[in-house]
Amino acid sequence: MRVGIISPNYFAEETGNAVTVRRIERHLRALGCEVKVFATDRVAGEQLQAAVKEFAPDILHAFHAYHGGRVACALAKALGVPYLVTFTGTDIYKALCDQRNMELHGALRGASRLVAFHGCIRHRLAEHMPTLEERTAIIPQGVDLPDDYSPLPPAEEQAFTFLLPAGLRPVKNVLFPLEPLAALYADHPQVRLLLAGPVLDKDYAAQVMEALERYPFARYLGVVGHDRMGDLYRRVDVVLNSSLSEGGMANTVLEAMAYAKPLLVADIEGNRSVVKENVTGLLYRDAGDLVAKAGKLAANARLREKLGNNGRAQVRDHYSPDKEAASYLTLYRDILQKN
CATH class of the missing domain: 3.40.50.2000 (Glycogen Phosphorylase B;)
Known part of the structure; x- marks a missing residue:
């Protein structure tokens, strides 16, 4: 499966969105997917559309409903592929509640599925757009469990x-x-x-x-x-x-x-x-x-x-990252089967 990921902060590697996308990208590849990330902070407009068209994804996966979802919505229409959106935080708590909400509504209604990390996010979405609650899946974040987690000496003695x-x-x-x-x-x-x-x-x-x-x-x-x-x-x-x-x-x-x-x-x-x-x-x-x-x-x-x-x-x-990626892959297959 060819998965095109639309990410607003992929190259700001220490941001939460980048950490999430890089982890899912890595674990999807381990499951056999061909994955390419398109960072909207590096490329946009016709250049972005041409790059996505060249990759020819089976599905588009956007992170952040406002910064990624709107882009995925436009690309999906142009290329004739389905897309899904994962909520990441400020999209559900800010963009859905301010002057950006009308732009956001179109991107969310056009998505085949929506994903929240927890039921509290799905509930908050339902307060604004109740008809989308049933289309919102819950996939918890994953995190890689380190083998060595033993304490190290503090940088400053006795601190x-x-x-x-x-x-x-x-x-x-x-x-x-x-x-x-x-x-x-x-x-x-x-x-x-x-x-x-x-x-x-x-x-x-x-x-x-x-x-x-x-x-x-x-x-x-x-x-x-x-x-x-x-x-x-x-x-x-x-x-x-x-x-x-x-x-x-x-x-x-x-x-x-x-x-x-x-x-x-x-x-x-x-x-x-x-x-x-x-x-x-x-x-x-x-x-x-x-x-x-x-x-x-x-x-x-x-x-x-x-x-x-x-x-x-x-x-x-x-919070297994393997289970997280497998849940996304199951969701992708479900979307493609219905399209």
Whole structure:
């Protein structure tokens, strides 16, 4: 089967969309598919259409309903092939709710099938477009389980380190943990916060850099290549997620679980779909809750170990990348059989 993937951020390798697409691309190839990714941030218009036509896909698979879905809709019409769309986060939480929603409706209604990572995303879609709920499949994100997840020595001796892996843009809300963790740092000077991720919004990134000057315990590492993230996870004590919304499950949350790291995450539905309170992590509702639970994790090594081990077991049992790719392949076959 020839699968053409339409991806908005394929070459920004550290973004969530790129991590997802590269993983699915790799595992689809292992199942015997011929896969080619068309990155809409590198090629567009007639050039894109010519490249897709030359590849002659049996099916098009778009990631992000707005940035990928609209492109796939136009290409599918021009080439006479079916397409499907996977929701990735800001499409369902933002584009479907703002001035872009009418453009989005056409792309979604034209798709043979839609895919959400979790039922909460399908439910949110149904609130806006109830007729599409039945056409929306649930395929959880996968994550590769590392063989070696043993801790490495911290970069700074005696430090207790929180890691916040996220692109610098407003939806990731990376400014929020600074003040609460500063309160914890005042009582526990061994506390550190590391931020890692690409600049995706220059104005927001400038605010982050300015804020970091006021918090000596926090440091921005810049872009950390995905192939180096494993060593970073192994050197830290707790992994944070402070997002305002997530598309059902964040890659960084699943990766932290794969490395048996305890999680402290914002209490949003995208995180609740993966993180169970006091089982695989802790969820915070506000700044006071974040301080209290961060302190609890810093003081209780047994709790950290329990949460980390439970998280790794959950990833092993429920978030297999092989199963993820096989589910997509089954869906492709179903679509092609009906077209």
